[in-house]
Amino acid sequence: MKAKPDWPEEFYRNSFYNPASAEAIKAAPAEAAFLIEKLKLKKGASLLDLCCGPGRHALIFAKRGLNVTGYDFSAEYLAEAKAKAEKKKLAVRFEQGDMRHIPYKNAFDAAVNLFNSFGYFLNQEEDFAVLQGLFSALKPGGMLAIDIVNGTYMRNYAGPYSRTDLGSSLLIEEREFSKEGMTCAWTFMHKKTGKSRSAVFFNRLYSRKTLAELLEKAGFRILSFFGDFSGARLTDKKDRIIAIARKPARPEKGKK
Numbered sequence: 001m002k003a004k005p006d007w008p009e010e011f012y013r014n015s016f017y018n019p020a021s022a023e024a025i026k027a028a029p030a031e032a033a034f035l036i037e038k039l040k041l042k043k044g045a046s047l048l049d050l051c052c053g054p055g056r057h058a059l060i061f062a063k064r065g066l067n068v069t070g071y072d073f074s075a076e077y078l079a080e081a082k083a084k085a086e087k088k089k090l091a092v093r094f095e096q097g098d099m100r101h102i103p104y105k106n107a108f109d110a111a112v113n114l115f116n117s118f119g120y121f122l123n124q125e126e127d128f129a130v131l132q133g134l135f136s137a138l139k140p141g142g143m144l145a146i147d148i149v150n151g152t153y154m155r156n157y158a159g160p161y162s163r164t165d166l167g168s169s170l171l172i173e174e175r176e177f178s179k180e181g182m183t184c185a186w187t188f189m190h191k192k193t194g195k196s197r198s199a200v201f202f203n204r205l206y207s208r209k210t211l212a213e214l215l216e217k218a219g220f221r222i223l224s225f226f227g228d229f230s231g232a233r234l235t236d237k238k239d240r241i242i243a244i245a246r247k248p249a250r251p252e253k254g255k256k
């Protein structure tokens, strides 16, 4: 099994997958509330939602009084996010672009990257470019939250195969693990018609240690790690890593 370098372009299309499932939409308000607290966000603070998708969190952050910019490469998801914002009369700036080329400089009080939207690139230098872009986009003292799968958990417990019942269809996941990460084939199969659609993706698997190292290399200071959005301690048995980090208020010696 092999993921193409540009696998996200086919994967993140409504014809294959949309991250705003009913379950994910239901979870978003509590996740946003947790992040507002941990990032110490006050009304009016500027927030970048990197890889915002259809705006699950961006809309809630805006409703809570934050000045939100959602950034994503998918025109389809951004159109969905904009339509929802208009319907709810929420002012959110949605911009289209690639996370490896974040265009903002010293612009935000905080940034978030949620629901496993990091670790997509076959070349790790590109993950690093994302963190450098986030660092530049933040004001000095700006806060960052990254929420990804826990690589240690996936290696120990996920196994090569799983099936999830999604109601009218099944999601069949096949996984292959390598030193770098996980290559995964997702097949959605419609239960009645038997029709299926498949795609292969790559997730670089980060542990608490390797994510901390990359964040620190990009200039961030790590403040805390959590294992879920209720604030549980991060252990190897938690399937998520939520990292909270900060751009130092003043440039540190030897760093830009």
Ligand SMILES: C[S@@+](CC[C@H](N)C(=O)[O-])C[C@H]1O[C@@H](n2cnc3c(N)ncnc32)[C@H](O)[C@@H]1O
Pocket: 008, 012, 019, 020, 024, 050, 051, 052, 053, 054, 055, 056, 057, 071, 072, 073, 074, 077, 097, 098, 099, 100, 113, 114, 115, 116, 117, 120
């Ligand atoms: C798993 S979804 C998460 C979406 C959203 N954060 C959420 O929680 O619902 C990953 C998102 O990353 C976006 N994405 C993938 N590759 C990207 C890239 N290179 N640059 C910008 N966005 C990208 C996709 O379009 C998709 O919206």
